[in-house]
Amino acid sequence: MATDLEPRRFMTKVARMYYTHGIRQIEIAATLGISQARVSRLLQAAEQAKIVRTIVVIPEGLHAEVEEDLQKRYGLSQVHIVEALDPNDEAGINRDLGEAAALILSAMQLSGKTIGFTSWSRSLRSLVAALEPSKKKKSGATRIVEMLGDVGPPQLQHDSTRSTQRFADLIGGTPLFIRAPGVLSSAEVREAMISYDAHTREAIAALDELDVALVGIGTCNIDAPLEPGGNFFTVEQFAMAQSLGAVGQINLRFIDADGIPLESELDSLVIGVTLAQLPAKGGRFAVAGGRSKYEAVRAALRGHWIDTLITDMETAERLLQE
Amino acid sequence: MATDLEPRRFMTKVARMYYTHGIRQIEIAATLGISQARVSRLLQAAEQAKIVRTIVVIPEGLHAEVEEDLQKRYGLSQVHIVEALDPNDEAGINRDLGEAAALILSAMQLSGKTIGFTSWSRSLRSLVAALEPSKKKKSGATRIVEMLGDVGPPQLQHDSTRSTQRFADLIGGTPLFIRAPGVLSSAEVREAMISYDAHTREAIAALDELDVALVGIGTCNIDAPLEPGGNFFTVEQFAMAQSLGAVGQINLRFIDADGIPLESELDSLVIGVTLAQLPAKGGRFAVAGGRSKYEAVRAALRGHWIDTLITDMETAERLLQE
DNA sequence: TACGCAATTGTATCAAGATTCGTCAGTTGC
DNA sequence: GCAACTGACGAATCTTGATACAATTGCGTA
Structure with a gap:
């Protein structure tokens, strides 16, 4: 009887x-005339189908003190701190940060804005993975712009593209892709690549009109999934940046320990957002944490390249020391 | 150290x-050096403290067909249907409807609006009980206006006032109370009561500017927590309304089976919103279900006094028959 | 029609989590 | 200063929920 309801209805x-x-499951089973096992399985299915959502809300002001201190110290507009389970597990930290960022972002008013997105950043991909579909009205005016061309191996490029697409879908906007390598071998090739593709040109034009930027903060090393050369900097190029004093990079734009941009010929090889193009105060987001990124994050903060930071407790506390 | 912050942090x-x-709980216990029992208790506490929220999302379009049919049939802007566990358990239905309504309401843009609220309605109090605090920016411009004076015993009045207050808090608006009986013994006393209290006058004035109204739909009987006389209609008055053809009432304004307002001297005894004051199409909400209210709901729909309905499946299906 | 395969469901069992109960530390009151 | 009280905690225990396995059903194919 009740059994002939459609599966989704029944799960609900x-x-x-x-x-x-x-x-209790047994009572449900009794009233519906099915076995307890079935109830258990239906509940699993419901969870799987996202009919049931269990979320852990990080209570507002849990880390209020540290967050405020950080805000004052570096002149930030917002700071969010996540407790890391294991300070050594960078992948885990990235997942956690992504989830937190997703919650924060979904509470924001984004429609109509032009949002820059860095799809190769692991924490930002985690963000997208954790975003829940919201039934907000789609606004065609909202644009999601990739802020950097492709980097790394083809698999990563796929993931990146999918992330951007999904992000745009969930936020209810239009994705603008940069379908070109992020790093090229020479300034001439770079120019050629840009003129080559209309979509890419459109995306690059949109970089001048960013309202919000979700930037990636990176070290001066080549992280695991990235490969030197090809469409990424070579080991030598990284070494050169370091010799100039670079301690980190924001979307592949190198900065020194004080956040001062290090201009070099490397800049002319990158297809992507420049530091000067970052939006005005209030729209510069970074999701970054973990020990390896500490230096880079500090530099980015010192240079005021970001004003909304989502990071882990350990990084936050180190940023407050000294 | 920090007062009650530490436990919350731990729970989180x-x-x-x-x-x-x-x-697993045992593993958590092991890594944190506590017992599994404590983990279990902390999780319970976290749920209690609303740090953990488990919500069951009613998948969009589950009841799409019935909802659309109802929309067309009665010219409604929105219909939401909730599956009732037990069609006889009116209290349970009210809770369920309230929860569903809370979800719908929280997805709406309400800031800056003037919202009429009927705090004695059980389903609307359930709504408030189920509302989650949202960290939307408080807008002083948002007003929550009671649409009816006090009815029923003192305990109910307390609950009502608290509901209104809480609703205003959660939505981020200012509550406007009607601190006067909802039903008076004569038109003269009514006038006197209105002129008596400045707050009440302010609230009543706001009733002319409603953007959204959450109305209560009632039968022509005296429900359990209400008492005849005093600040409510007497048995005789209800009988009189019925003899005029009333099958239900919207915030104590009687209507017949076709939704035609039944004007009588009873109207001059009520301190509350009039049917003419209800906002324009799109802002007339009703949360009502259960067998006893069927006639009244149908009448309200026929008269187009409401255009957004949240009800139970059984009522919905009956509304589509005949 | 009979057979085989896969999907679905229930039974029995096992693991995970809730609860009971006794202990202990910190408070209150006399 | 010493019961009596209160609340937090963990060990043991009991309950609840997940799962392995067997039975059953449904369906396509020979």
């Missing part, structure tokens, strides 16, 4: 009985 | 480990 019914009304 | 940490990372 059971889920509501279990979670909303707090009825 | 454990909750994140358990729910977000899916670690």
Whole structure:
């Protein structure tokens, strides 16, 4: 009888009985005339189908003190701190930061804005993975612009493109892709690449009109999934940047320990946002944490290249020391 | 050290480990050096403290067909249907409807609006009970206006006032109370009561500027927590309304089976919103269901006094028959 | 029609999590 | 200063929920 309800309906019914009304599985089974095992499985399915969502809200002001200190110290508009489970597990930290960032972002008013996105950043891809679909009205005026061309191996490029697409879908905007390598072998090739593709030109033009930028902060090393050369900097180029004093980079624009941009011929090889193009105060987001990125994050803060930071507790505390 | 911050922090940490990372309670206990029992208790506490929220999303379009049919049939802008566990349990239905309505309402843009609220309605009080605090910026311009004076015993009046207050808090607006009985013994007393209190006058004035109204739909009987007489209609008055053809009432304004307002001297005894004051199309909300209210809901729909309905499946299907 | 394969469901069992109960530390009151 | 009280905690225990496995159903194919 009740069994001939459509599966989704049935799942919802059971889920509501279990979670909303707090009825035990056996009782649900009894009233519906099915076995307890089935109830258990239906609940699993409901969770799988995202009918049931269990979220852990990080209470506002949990880390209020540290957050405020950081805000004052570096003149930031917003700071969010996530407690890391294991300070050594950078992948885990990135996931956690991404989730937190997703919550923060979904609470923001983004429609109509032009949003720069760095799809190769792991933490930002985590963000997208954690974003929940919201039924906000789609606004065609909202644009999601990639802020850097492709970097790394083809697999990563796929992931990146999918992230941008999904991000745009979830936020209800139009994605603008940069379908060109992020790093090229010479300034001439770079020019050629830009003139080559209309979509890319459109995206690059949009970089001048960013309202919000989700930037990636990186070290001066080549991280795991990236490969030197090809469409990325070579080991030598990184070494050269370091010899100029670079301690980190923001979307592949190198900065020194004080956040001063280090201009070099490397800049002319990159297809992507420049530091000067970053939006005005209030729209410069970074999601970055973990020990390896500490120097880079500090430099970015010192240079005021970001004003909204989502990071882990350990990094936050180190940023406050000295 | 920090007063009650430490436990919350701990709860959050454990909750994140358990729910977000899916670690078993024993393992959490092991890594944190506490017992499994404590982990279990912390998780309960976290749920209690609303740090962990488990919500059952009613998938969009689950009842699409019935909802659309209802929309067309009665010219409604929105219909939401909730599956009732037990069609006989009116209290349960009200809770369910309230929860659903809370979800819908929280997805709406309400800031800056003037919102009429009927605090004695059980389903609307359920709505408030189910509303989650949202960290939307408080807008002083948002006003929550009571649409009816006090009815029923003192306890109910307390609950009503608290509901209105809480609703205003959660939505981020200012509450405007009507601190006067909802039903008076004569038109003269009514006038006197209105002129008596400045707050009440202010609230009543706001009723002319409603953007959204959350109305209560009622039968022509005296429901459990209400008492005849005093600040409510007497049995005789209800009987009189029925003899005029009333099958229900919207905030104590009687209507017949076709939704035609039944004007009588009873109207001059009520301190509250009039049907003419209801906002324009799109802002007339009703949360009502259960067998007893069917006639009244149908009448309200026929008269186009509401255009957004949240009801239960059984009522919805009955509304589509005949 | 019979057979085989896969998907679905229930039974029995096992693991995970909730709860009971006794202990202990910190408070209150006399 | 010493009961009596209160609340937090962990070990043991009991309950609840997940799962392995078997039975059953449904369906396409020979």
